[in-house]
Amino acid sequence: MRENLHRFFRAARGAGVRLSPAESIDAMRAVAKVGFADRTILRDTFLLTLAKTQDEKAALGDCFDLFFDQPEPQSPPEDGRADQKDQPGSDPSSDDAGDEPAEGLGQLAQMLLGQDRNEISAAIANAANAASLSDIRYFTQRGIFSGRILDQMGIQRLRDDLDDLAASNPALAERLTHALDGLRGTVRDTVSQALTLYGREESENLRNEILRNAPLSRIEPRQVEQMRRLIRQIARRLRERYSKPRKRQRRGHLDVRRTIRRNAAWGGVPFLTAWKRRHRDRPKIVAICDVSGSVARVSDFFLLLIHSLHEVVDDVRSFAFSGHLIEVSDILESKSPEAAMAEIMSKVGFGSSDYGNSFVDFERGWMSAITPQTTVIVLGDARSNNLDPRADILRRIAERSKRLVWLNPEGRMAWGWGDSEMPRYSTFCSVVRQCATARQLERAVSDIVASYQ
């Protein structure tokens, strides 16, 4: 039973529940007290001792059900039997045939012909153990493990038997082939289940890794939801890193005023000292995002990221433009990401971008939003359709702000080609960087927030 518990802990880790050895010891002690008799109590016990957040509880609950419910894989053998029944009239004869020539066959062949489901499941479980199926991590390993399990069960011998039978007893050979197909199916199911149990986290990591490096503007619609989840993860990581208390070490200059006040009770003899602390601002961000054409998707994810950073960032104001510019902070705050983006697109999207006009809009309406503590982030490809770029406004923005960062989803190679105004704009920017993938997005935002620390 202890072996089973260890397997369960491994499965729980696979499901994304962080288990320390201490926690597994606690769980073992608790289980020793409550026993295995009552399933619901056992489940509650694991939920109490192992899972430490709401999400983990849900994940662990699912994992528990999957693990202890492991349905004995029966359906494929059933299929095999159904196949035989489909052959009209062959039933009685094949049944007779199954009993008679069984002596010369290998163990696996006999087992398959005997159609004892329990025996087959037990054999699969044993072979799975021998092939250490619980080490499976990636979906690419499915084939290897299926092969190993079948080898363990003696498929080699079965093939020999099949070859022999093909000549001597074709009917039996056909039956055996059917049964073998059923067995293959069962083993495949067993491996898939093991993968969902033990490999979920690793597979997810692998997929996320691929997703992080995929260009944001070209991801498929079905990946959008995954990408949003990834962006939320990134936001959480940034929050954890940068929302630490802002107390500095005691160093620097003595704060004379506070020291005297604090030591008034001792007649001004300075027992307790107070030190001047360097005051650190939280980032103030003004984000100006192009939402036309191919840049729209990147802007979407960028806005989602910026607006998920409440704990870290004091004040975010976002603006979206293509032909003209509007403020979108309220829309993003009050609606779900999908609905907000849809509304923004309906208001300003789908036009050809006009950077000059949009900058004019910004200067007229919201220039006062920029203070010397503000970082201004412009996200766009700087392709202004050969209209007046109004780089002079960008210069004034740069002068008013702490920093001006330009994020461009296009590769550096393309800057300055065609109608790109990037070289002209980049002279006024503190930083210009490419920002096409989730990874680059994370780096860019992380650097911006870090510059305030």
Place this chain on the structure above:
Amino acid sequence: MADIRPSAAIEAVESGLAAQGYIASRQIATAVYLAQQIDKPILVEGPAGVGKTELAKAIAAWRGLKMIRLQCYEGLDEAKALYEWKYAKQLLYTQILKDKLGEVLGGAPTLEAALSQLHDFGDVFFSKEFVEPRPLLQSLEQPAGCVLLIDEIDKSDAEFESLLLEILSDFQVTIPELGTIVAVAPPTVILTSNSERDLGDALKRRCLHLHIGFPEQRLEERIVESRVPGISQTLRKQMVGFIHEVRTLDLKKLPSVSETIDWARVLVLLQASELGHEVVKDTLNVLLKYEADIEATMPQVSSFIAKATRQNVFG
């Protein structure tokens, strides 16, 4: 035999708490049972008003133990939670014993001799008499054990969490002048949190983690039944059904169990026999604590009452 006992013991916990007027779900009872069995604190999380604090009180009453409560808030520190030196008493005693001290040290010919004599007395003024025990230390000193409730731990600072770690894992505290004080009898520790901030992993690791959410309809009816015995069965079913409908709305603060109980009391006081439109409208402020929430619920009241009544007929 060992297999039968736990479930029976858990039921015993359930009925024991029920006798104190606390209707616990199976999961809560399991947590209480396990906490007893493997000597671990319980960290209870959940929305406000679902009976996290009540749970500690019920356990204390059920087992006939003293309950010691430590309410956490921002800036709570060692001196208020663990122990403090009684400065005034120390000062007073030194003044009173001044003559005595002079007498004892008078015989010493040199300053060094006086000093060494003084050393022989040991730390008279830093002994247990001069320690003012605060809730955490008190809980360790109870000879019969006790229930220690650390309420709203999420309101305290991260530093305070670290202070708790020693107590939670080993049931002991270390006072530099006195050494380590080990619990006479390990207290049952309950920590509650409203999840205002994430607690540290070190703290979570040392506890059983129990999440209490809003109860199911049946359970909530039983809770109301035990807390407000005067209410009729039909009204009880209707009002609990109504509250469950309200909880499906997107409100600032959803009504929790404590609001349900308050509302039941109000309805009994108004001698309502059935959930009527007027009564609900007049008493909605008992249930909802924000103006915006009341406005959002008002238009739905009739349909919710209808639903709750229908449920009552069929269910």
